[in-house]
Amino acid sequence: MIDTMQTQHISVMPEEVIQFLQPAAGRCYIDGTLGGGGHTALLLERCAPDGRVLGIDADALALDRVRVRLATAVEQGRLLLAHGNFAEMEQIAETNKFQHVDGIVLDLGFSSDQMNAPERGFSFSADGPLDMRMDQTHERSAAEIVNTASEQELADIFWRYGEETRSRQLARRIVRTREKGPITRTGQLAALAVAGVRYKPGAIHPATRMFQALRIAVNEELAHLEAVLPQMVRLLQRGRQVAGYEQSGSAGRMVVISFHSLEDRIVKDFMRREATDCLCPPRVPVCVCGHKAQLRVLTSRPMMPDQQEIERNPRARSAHLRAAEILPVVS
Ligand SMILES: C[S@@+](CC[C@H](N)C(=O)[O-])C[C@H]1O[C@@H](n2cnc3c(N)ncnc32)[C@H](O)[C@@H]1O
Known part of the structure; x- marks a missing residue:
């Protein structure tokens, strides 16, 4: 369950993140764990010329570095940087007028x-x-x-x-x-x-x-992860309600990369629960909880990096990626 290689020089599973989030022009993404800005840089590249990214990090030094590294995107207003905890993602998104979100990535843990x-x-x-x-x-x-x-x-x-x-x-x-x-x-x-x-x-x-x-x-890493997951769903639900969204053929997606089993279990259980209509105990004959599925899980098992990536970036070897897509709200 441990993250044995404690360094990260390059983004973990970048192609998989892009494959799931399918960034497109004009759309909005949140990177809740900005770090060195690797995933953010990729998102910005793929949602050019007018897609936007809100990058959040608890570490003010990470933001300072990315502000320099991705200065052009910051100047163009395509990259917004916010110092804060992703456990307050909805609040941070609202403050940054970033309420209609098409995709969110979390690459948990600490950076190189x-x-x-x-x-x-x-x-x-x-x-x-x-x-x-x-x-x-x-x-x-x-x-x-x-x-x-x-x-x-x-x-x-x-x-x-x-x-x-x-x-x-x-x-x-x-x-x-x-x-x-x-x-x-x-x-x-x-x-x-x-x-x-x-x-x-x-x-x-x-x-x-x-x-x-x-x-x-x-x-307090596990508590923050538990706090952010439902917020990610609500932010993606709001993104889905934007006019013309249904016609675009894509639905809001979330990707979470974790590095030990405690985190991965929280993500797996959350996605399973939110992909299930009724959460009543099996002996209850008729649903009384009224719970409706909000997600479709896109990874029945966690995805792991291939050997080539592990050779390039040894820290990736304990990565587990899970992804889910938002479902239309049932009224
Ligand atoms: C593994 S690094 C992210 C690397 C990044 N994806 C990249 O491509 O460069 C994780 C980052 O998330 C930040 N972080 C971890 N937990 C956080 C939380 N609860 N809220 C905000 N940032 C957090 C850390 O400070 C660190 O900079």
């Missing part, structure tokens, strides 16, 4: 820019402050969790978000160490995970699961 900057504290292989916040305006850093959570809370985080089998042992080590003074560096934390473990070069680093778990906890 974040990973490769030791001062951001995501990496166990380069020493830095124990930070891990994607949004630097967010108050709670990894150091705060590591130094204030109880032993039980730490063990729960490592187990739940990292499936770390040594969760209790690591939590105990942390609590003993911090009794002597706060743990403030990624190097200190990584050393606690490595102590007493023999691992072969090329094998998963003993700190991988603990770092992943802490990152998920610091950034």
